[in-house]
Amino acid sequence: MTDTTNPTHAARAHRFSLRSILNNAGIGLALLAIILFFSVFTEHFLTSNNITNILTQITINLILAVGMTFVILIGGIDLSVGSVMALAAVVAGKAITMPGLGDGEAIILAILAGMLAGVVCGIFNGVVSAFWALPSFIITLGMLNIARGAALHISDAQTIYSFPFAFEEFGSAMIYGIPIVFLVALAMVVVAWFILNFTVFGRLIYGIGNNEEAVRLAGHPVFWYKVGAFTICGLCAGIAAIIYMARLNIASPIAGIAFELNAIAAVIIGGTSLSGGRGSVIGTLLGAFIIGVLANGLILIGLNDFMRQMITGVVIIIAVILDYYRAKYASK
Template sequence: MTTQTSGDVAQEPRRVTLRSVLNNAGIGLALLALILFFAVFTEHFLTPNNITNILTQITINLILAVGMTFVILIGGIDLSVGSVMAFAAVVAGKAITLPGFGPVEAIALAIVAATLIGVLCGMFNGVISAYWSLPSFIITLGMLNIARGAALHVSDAQTIYSFPLAFEDFGSAMIYGVPVVFMVAVVLVLIAWFILNFTVFGRLLYGIGNNEEAVRLAGHSVYWYKVAAFTICGLTAGIAAVVYMARLNISSPIAGIGFELNAIAAVIIGGTSLSGGRGSVIGTLLGAFIIGVLANGLILIGLSDFMRQMITGVVIIIAVVLDYYRAKYTAS
């Protein structure tokens, strides 16, 4: 009996993966349509420089969205990633500007500090919300405030600056016009894709999102899987902090306000269901592209700030409505 349930749970994601190929084709088409639209109506959209710009500009959101995908797949949400990113960046900024270290040591220290802060904050979210089965919405809202307050406290609300040159070089490095930081994000997408599709852990995350009770009855510790999902989300916030610092060469305690919403939007536009259990990280990649292309293209077209904000909102709503029909269609 037990093994049979376990088999069902493991089976479920494989079917979802197949469906998600179809889903992703839909999102891919939407992205293609956007790209065509901007290519026709603006002069500079398809120039190599602008493509480089778009890749740079979506990197941070993409990294955050990869972690967010794990959390949303188990039916949770993480509202704290923007604040955690700022907290991690500020602590890493303090670390990297410590006197008495060579550039290599300082950079290593900063990377360790940022990822550690991210992991700890994520783990905290996971442990609290999983242990007491509390809605992650409210726990991570708490963490949003804790991390933002901590970022301001640690930095005294000052911008931290003057990082080693090598760090800045990493932030602006390109290989054939592709920013290295974007490659880092793509590697994270691939790792996440592998974990979610080809490991027992990944399949069980889908299982938890679909039917938590079934996974529990199958003899798996739902608690630790949930903690792991939130920890991964925190880790990506820490990595995003490193990219933020390398790209701008400062650490600002007010960085990342509202980034959580962009990350969630990328995941949802990418076809992952807010109620969990369905979706893919490849969809998240496409979702991040849609948001980035939209933000870039609307400026190139010369639309005013306020109109831009309205259109971005409309696109998010359209994506969710489409998701409703997609779910209905694939279920039948």
């Protein structure tokens, strides 16, 4: 951990902090450039209805990406979040449609059940990958199949629907024209930002990504911090499942296919290094906006789905190349 009482270390910490600010500023300028481009070439882009659509559309990806940020910061990856979201949605859907419950009881039970399902999957990913020192890529690839299969089995491969009206109303509710579901995602960004910047847990998440052995030799339980990062990722998948249900009024076992790719893309575009130890949840927020604005704008200018996928892929590759040069610069 950085000793800020040492002038050299303090200067280095300030330099990295300034670098982080400039990095986020660069991402923000890229987002602004994309917004200006679509504003010029599409007359409906900056309308209030379209802005509301963008905020709503990025909500689930932003929530998943917040959890993914913790995992990538420790040098891991979670390929299971889309499937875990589907499993959590099915579990919550079964809970909310249980007979004999009042609307309030059913909603509370569904929220708790969905979050618990996500947490259990996250703990499993963290324990297995940390205890046996196995690549999280492989473990979470296995969980991707386990969770998807479990979602299909529990639901008998059927979509669950007929939720309480209050739950459905929440998914479309607004405050001063801002979707409540987006405000939930924004609140999660704030909480994650606080954890990563002002708690021992957050500092050690960065520390593990930078030098895991040094954190271990300093006497910190690296195992539990790794499990904690994956648990947070699973929790975020559970919350995303609840938001998905409230927005679409269904719980489908095939929901969330390839959602993990968009979440990873938002984190990487936002400046978090794939090798761990560098990045911020504010960058993740900007990355999620870039993906959402890009997808929305490309639709408005009339590009088909194939072209949109190609352009998004190019943006992701450029972000990874930039990450390479950021890492090279940081090592100097």
